[in-house]
Structures are given as structure tokens and as C-alpha cells.
Amino acid sequence: MGRILVVDDEKSIRNTFQVFLSNEGHEVLIAENVENAIKVAKENDLDLVITDIIMPRNTGIDLMEKLKKIYPSLPIIIMTGEPTVETAALSVKNKAYDYITKPVDKNTLIITANNAVKYKQLNDAKKDLEMKNKEYQNNLEKLVEVRTESLQKAMNATVITMSTIIELRDPYTAGHERRVGNLAVEIAKKMKLSKKQLDCIYVTGYLHDIGKISVPAEILSKPGKLTNIEFEFIKTHVTYGYDVLKKVELPWPVANVVYQHHERMDGSGYPRGLKGDEIMIEAKIMAVADVVEAMTSHRPYRPSLGLDIALNEIETNKGKLYDEEVANATIELFKKDKYEIIDETKNIVFSV
Numbered sequence: 001m002g003r004i005l006v007v008d009d010e011k012s013i014r015n016t017f018q019v020f021l022s023n024e025g026h027e028v029l030i031a032e033n034v035e036n037a038i039k040v041a042k043e044n045d046l047d048l049v050i051t052d053i054i055m056p057r058n059t060g061i062d063l064m065e066k067l068k069k070i071y072p073s074l075p076i077i078i079m080t081g082e083p084t085v086e087t088a089a090l091s092v093k094n095k096a097y098d099y100i101t102k103p104v105d106k107n108t109l110i111i112t113a114n115n116a117v118k119y120k121q122l123n124d125a126k127k128d129l130e131m132k133n134k135e136y137q138n139n140l141e142k143l144v145e146v147r148t149e150s151l152q153k154a155m156n157a158t159v160i161t162m163s164t165i166i167e168l169r170d171p172y173t174a175g176h177e178r179r180v181g182n183l184a185v186e187i188a189k190k191m192k193l194s195k196k197q198l199d200c201i202y203v204t205g206y207l208h209d210i211g212k213i214s215v216p217a218e219i220l221s222k223p224g225k226l227t228n229i230e231f232e233f234i235k236t237h238v239t240y241g242y243d244v245l246k247k248v249e250l251p252w253p254v255a256n257v258v259y260q261h262h263e264r265m266d267g268s269g270y271p272r273g274l275k276g277d278e279i280m281i282e283a284k285i286m287a288v289a290d291v292v293e294a295m296t297s298h299r300p301y302r303p304s305l306g307l308d309i310a311l312n313e314i315e316t317n318k319g320k321l322y323d324e325e326v327a328n329a330t331i332e333l334f335k336k337d338k339y340e341i342i343d344e345t346k347n348i349v350f351s352v
């Protein structure tokens with residue numbers, strides 16, 4: 001049961017209450033004035049205080065005010081031999097648990113005290129549960145944070161590893177994947193695409209030519225012009241890339257973007273000759289980033305064509321081969337924002 005403090009300046013009442021409540025299984029402490037009552041309250045974890053109102057010096061109402069400040073959830077039962085409207089009002093104002101009048105009937109005292117103790121203990125148990133729940137939630141959030149971070153790292157590592165493998169297969173275009181990825185993300189940012197789309201574009205950029213693994217190395221590294229048959233071979237990299245990536249469960253449509261990155265607005269691209277809105281925005285961005293990167297990069301068989309020629313290609317063919325909005329964003333990115341193609345491998349924090 002509970003620990004109860006009885007405060008009364010009359011010794012007979014203190015003793016009687018102590019006997020009644022002890023018989024109910026409570027631990028009963030006593031105090032004859034407000035000062036002692038506060039001392040006992042500070043030294044003991046109380047479940048209930050039953051206090052007389054009229055006592056020498058400080059009253060039971062003073063005691064209640066002081067205790068409520070320190071222990072707001074401690075129930076206090078007020079009792080008095082001279083019940084008045086004022087004392088009742090003060091008791092209510094100070095949030096007394098109950099108000100009983102003297103002479104106190106034994107049964108009333110026991111029922112009221114038992115209920116108050118139960119109320120306090122249930123309240124404590126509820127608070128304890130709330131605290132544990134909060135602690136659990138915090139731990140869970142921390143755990144999710146740690147797991148998410150390690151997943152992020154694993155995802156980045158996988159993307160970068162795959163990108164490096166593609167590079168090993170086609171050393172003449174080393175860094176092409178990541179430069180396209182970095183540029184495509186910047187174009188997408190300019191077009192205010194969502195974070196999820198940016199993540200998709202980053203991953204797709206770094207992997208977009210993954211299908212080149214299936215193209216014979218001598219064709220990939222052949223300097224100079226390709227024959228028609230060789231070019232047909234090169235074209236298969238989008239379908240192979242799609243076939244490889246569609247088997248991987250990713251939170252973004254990476255396989256489809258890879259599949260479409262050589263499509264052109266007028267239907268002259270490959271492999272399916274998609275037109276306009278049939279092409280995903282991510283693929284339209286990838287197409288422009290791919291062309292700009294390729295034209296501005298050195299190749300073993302030719303020097304860089306330069307940024308001006310690359311941007312001129314985009315400007316001339318915007319609306320025809322390249323999406324107009326993507327083309328404008330790209331031109332603005334280079335001309336106004338002075339963007340320079342970045343060769344470094346970037347780690348990104350994916351949205352989850």
C-alpha cells in the first residue's frame with residue numbers, strides 16, 4: 001500500500017489516524033505542524049498527505065501551497081472542524097484531492113485515503129511508462145539513424161564500385177560516368193526536381209553505361225570512326241544495362257532511366273525511338289549531361305571539342321533532340337553559374 005503523512009496539531013487525531021490507516025496496510029508518518037510536515041515530505045517519498053487546516057502559525061492551506069509547488073502530483077486531503085465556503089474554495093483552488101470534515105468518520109477516511117493512494121500510484125506508474133516509452137523511442141530513433149547511415153554508406157559504396165568496374169572496361173572514357181552523374185544532378189537541381197529524383201539521377205549517372213560491359217573491348221577502345229555494325233554493338237549497351245538493373249530492387253526507376261538515356265525528343269534516338277513525353281525527365285537530363293560531358297572530354301583519338309561547341313550543340317538542337325527546359329537549364333548552369341564539370345567521386349546522402 002502507500003506511504004501517508006498525517007498532519008494535525010492534535011495528538012489524539014494523529015494517533016487515531018495512524019492506527020486506522022496502518023490497519024489498512026499503509027505506512028503512516030505524522031507531523032504536528034507545517035514545518036515538520038515539509039521536512040518529512042522531503043525525506044520520504046509520499047503517496048498522500050492528510051492535513052488539518054487550522055494549526056498554530058502556518059495553516060494546512062499554506063502547507064498545501066508549498067507541497068504542490070514541489071510535488072504537483074502528490075494528492076492532499078484537507079480536513080477541518082469548521083467547514084466554510086472560503087476554506088472549501090481555497091482547497092479546490094489549490095487542487096486538493098479531497099475535502100473532509102471533522103469529526104472524521106472512519107470509513108470515509110479509509111475509503112478516501114485508499115482511493116487517493118491508488119490514484120497517486122496509478123499516476124506514478126503512468127508517468128513511469130511514459131518515460132520508458134520516450135526512452136525507447138529515443139533509442140529506436142538512434143538505432144534507425146545508425147542503420148540508415150550504414151545503409152547510405154553501403155549504397156554509395158555499391159554505386160561507386162559498379163561505376164569503377166565500368167570504367168575498367170572502358171578506360172578511354174575513364175570518369176565519364178561520375179562526371180555525367182555530377183553534372184546531371186546539378187541540372188536537375190536547377191530544374192528544382194525533388195530530392196528523390198536527384199538521388200535517382202545521381203545513381204543513374206554513375207551507372208548509365210553499365211551495359212558497356214557486354215560490348216567487346218576492342219569496339220569500346222577503337223580509335224576513330226566506328227563501322228555501322230560496331231555502332232549497332234555499342235547501341236546494345238542500353239538494353240543490357242536495363243536488363244542488369246531491372247533485376248535490382250532499388251527505390252528509384254534507375255533501370256528505366258538507363259534504358260532511355262539515348263532516346264531523343266524527335267524519336268531519332270535508340271533503342272525504341274521514344275518521343276517527347278514518352279521519355280522520362282530523368283532520362284532527358286541524362287541525355288544532355290551525357291552529350292555535354294562526351295563533347296568536352298578528351299579522347300585518345302581526338303582532343304576535347306570544348307564547352308562552347310558542346311553548348312552550341314545543345315542550343316541548336318533544343319526542342320528537336322533535347323528537351324527545351326533541360327537544355328536551357330544546362331546552358332544557364334554553365335554560362336550564368338559558371339559550372340565546371342567535376343571529376344571527383346561524390347558520396348551523397350540519400351533521402352529515405
Ligand SMILES: [Fe+2]
Nearest residue numbers: 208209261262
Ligand atoms: Fe550511354
Ligand SMILES: [Fe+2]
Nearest residue numbers: 176208209290
Ligand atoms: Fe554515357
